[in-house]
Amino acid sequence: MSPLSLDLSPDLFPALTEAQADPDGPGAHRPALHFGDRSLTYGELAATASPLAARVAEAGRIAVWATPTLETAVAVVAALLAGVPAVPLNPKSGESELGHIVSDSAPTLALAAPGTQLPPALAALERLDIDTSAPTTSLPSPGAPDPESPALIVYTSGTTGPPKGAVIPRRAIATTLDALADAWQWTGDDVLVHGLPLFHVHGLILGILGPLRRGGSVRHLGRFETAGVARELSEGATMLFGVPTMYHRIAETLPDDPALAKALARARLLVSGSAALPVHDHERIAQATGRRVIERYGMTETLMNTSVRADGEPRAGTVGVPLPGVELRLTEEDGTTAVEAYDGETVGEIQVRGPNLFTEYLNRPEATAAAFTEDGWFRTGDMAVRDPDGYVRIVGRKATDLIKSGGYKIGAGEIENALLEHPGVREAAVTGEPDADLGERIVAWIVPADSQSPPTVDELADHVARRLAPHKRPRVVHHLDALPRNDMGKIMKRALTHD
Structure with missing residues (x-):
C-alpha cells in the first residue's frame, strides 16, 4: 500500500483553479462535466461557477435542489468555491421531511435549475436560478476557507427518527477523495460514468467532486440505463460507479447483450457501494465480462472507510481493507472491548476514526456525543468480521x-x-x-x-x-x-x- 499524502489546503479542485488562472491554457479545455448533450470544460466550469460563488458568498447556508443535472454540479462547486455550506435536497423527499430539513438547516437561498418547480417547503427561501451559460471571463473566488469549515450538510435517511444533518468539513472531502485515489489508482486520465442521484455521498462527493479533484471528467447518465453504460464505456469512459440494484440489472441484461459485456470488459474499474452486492451478481458479471466489481464501505458521517484496492484481490463479498488514514476496529457489544480475532467468523461492531469523519450532527449535540466513544471512535452500527489478511466483510446492521x-x-x-x-x-x-x-x-x-x-x-x-x-x-x-x-x-x- 502506497503512503498517502493528505492535501489539506483549502483548494479542493486544483485543475479548476489552474483553468481559472489561465483560461487559454490546455487545462481549461479539458472536459469536466457531461450530462446528456450538455457539457462544460474546466474553463467553462470556472467561468460559470465563480460568478455564482461570488453571489452566494454571504448567504450563510444554501439549499441545492439536487436533480441529476448539470445545474446541481455547478451549484455545489460554486458553494465550495465560496466556502458556503451546501445542503443537497432529495427531490423525491416528501413535504414533511423537506420541511424538517429546511427548518433544521436554515438556508437563506435555494438554488435550482431554471424552470424547476420547487415544493411549498422551500417557498419562504429566496430562489436563485443556476445559469450554466459561461460568461466571457470568470471572477475571482472568495477567500480560501479553512479545511475544518463546513462544506456540505448531508441528511441521513432517518430510519430511527427525523433525518439528522451530518456536517461534513472540507478536510473530510479532500482526505476521502485522496485516499480513494490511492486505493483505486484514480487519476486525471480517468473518465467516470454513473447514474446515481446527487443528494448523497456516493453520487455527489464520489461521483462528481471525485473526478473534479483529480482533474478528470464525469459523464452522468441522468437516469441509469444499461444502454447508457454500454455507450459511455465504449466511448472512452474508464470507471463505473453504481449501487447493487444497478449491477443486478446489468447482470440480468448481460446474457442477451454482448455489446454491454464488451463495454464492461473495457472498463478499468467497476465500483459498487451503498449496500452489499450479492455474490451471485459478482460472479455473473465476472463470468460474462472478465471484470470483477470491487466494493467499498462508507457512511454519510464517515465518507469512505474501506475499499478493495485496484492492486489488491477483488474478493466478492468483502469491502476490502481500511483506506489510508482510516483507523478501524471491531468491538464487542459493550462498545469498548476490542475484537482481536481475524478469523472470518467473530462478529463485532465497526468503529472508525480519522480525518474522513464528519464534524457533528447539526443542532444535535447529544446525538453527536452519543455517536462517539470516549476515546474518539465513531460507532458505525455496522457489524462485520475480518478475514486473516485484514479484509472486512460486513454482515449487517447492529440494530x-x-x-x-x-x-x-x-x-x-x-x-x-x-x-x-x-x-x-x-x-x-x-x-x-x-x-x-x-x-x-x-x-x-x-x-x-x-x-x-x-x-x-x-x-x-x-x-x-x-x-x-x-x-x-x-x-x-x-x-x-x-x-x-x-x-x-x-x-x-x-x-x-x-x-
Whole structure:
C-alpha cells in the first residue's frame, strides 16, 4: 500500500483553479462535466461557477435542489468555491421531511435549475436560478476557507427518527477523495460514468467532486440505463460507479447483450457501494465480462472507510481493507472491548476514526456525543468480521441484522448471500424473530424466481446449512412479490412484518 499524502489546503479542485488562472491554457479545455448533450470544460466550469460563488458568498447556508443535472454540479462547486455550506435536497423527499430539513438547516437561498418547480417547503427561501451559460471571463473566488469549515450538510435517511444533518468539513472531502485515489489508482486520465442521484455521498462527493479533484471528467447518465453504460464505456469512459440494484440489472441484461459485456470488459474499474452486492451478481458479471466489481464501505458521517484496492484481490463479498488514514476496529457489544480475532467468523461492531469523519450532527449535540466513544471512535452500527489478511466483510446492521440464536451471534448479510446462490431465489432478506428455545430464530423473506414453484423452507435451510453452518439456517420462510426498498435500493427491513 502506497503512503498517502493528505492535501489539506483549502483548494479542493486544483485543475479548476489552474483553468481559472489561465483560461487559454490546455487545462481549461479539458472536459469536466457531461450530462446528456450538455457539457462544460474546466474553463467553462470556472467561468460559470465563480460568478455564482461570488453571489452566494454571504448567504450563510444554501439549499441545492439536487436533480441529476448539470445545474446541481455547478451549484455545489460554486458553494465550495465560496466556502458556503451546501445542503443537497432529495427531490423525491416528501413535504414533511423537506420541511424538517429546511427548518433544521436554515438556508437563506435555494438554488435550482431554471424552470424547476420547487415544493411549498422551500417557498419562504429566496430562489436563485443556476445559469450554466459561461460568461466571457470568470471572477475571482472568495477567500480560501479553512479545511475544518463546513462544506456540505448531508441528511441521513432517518430510519430511527427525523433525518439528522451530518456536517461534513472540507478536510473530510479532500482526505476521502485522496485516499480513494490511492486505493483505486484514480487519476486525471480517468473518465467516470454513473447514474446515481446527487443528494448523497456516493453520487455527489464520489461521483462528481471525485473526478473534479483529480482533474478528470464525469459523464452522468441522468437516469441509469444499461444502454447508457454500454455507450459511455465504449466511448472512452474508464470507471463505473453504481449501487447493487444497478449491477443486478446489468447482470440480468448481460446474457442477451454482448455489446454491454464488451463495454464492461473495457472498463478499468467497476465500483459498487451503498449496500452489499450479492455474490451471485459478482460472479455473473465476472463470468460474462472478465471484470470483477470491487466494493467499498462508507457512511454519510464517515465518507469512505474501506475499499478493495485496484492492486489488491477483488474478493466478492468483502469491502476490502481500511483506506489510508482510516483507523478501524471491531468491538464487542459493550462498545469498548476490542475484537482481536481475524478469523472470518467473530462478529463485532465497526468503529472508525480519522480525518474522513464528519464534524457533528447539526443542532444535535447529544446525538453527536452519543455517536462517539470516549476515546474518539465513531460507532458505525455496522457489524462485520475480518478475514486473516485484514479484509472486512460486513454482515449487517447492529440494530436490524445481528441475530442472536442458540448462543451464536449471526450476521444476516452472509445468510442473504447464501440464499441468493439458490437458483430458486431472486431476492432475499433475513431478519430475526423471538423464539422461546433459541432466543431468536432466523427468518428468510424470499422473492422466488418462479412464483408458481417457490423453494420450501426445508430446501432453503439445507442449502444454507451446507454453505455456512447448521445454526445459520432459516427456520421460517416468507414468500413475497417484491422486497421493500428505498431510493438507493437498500432493503427496508423495518417494513418486513409478519402477517
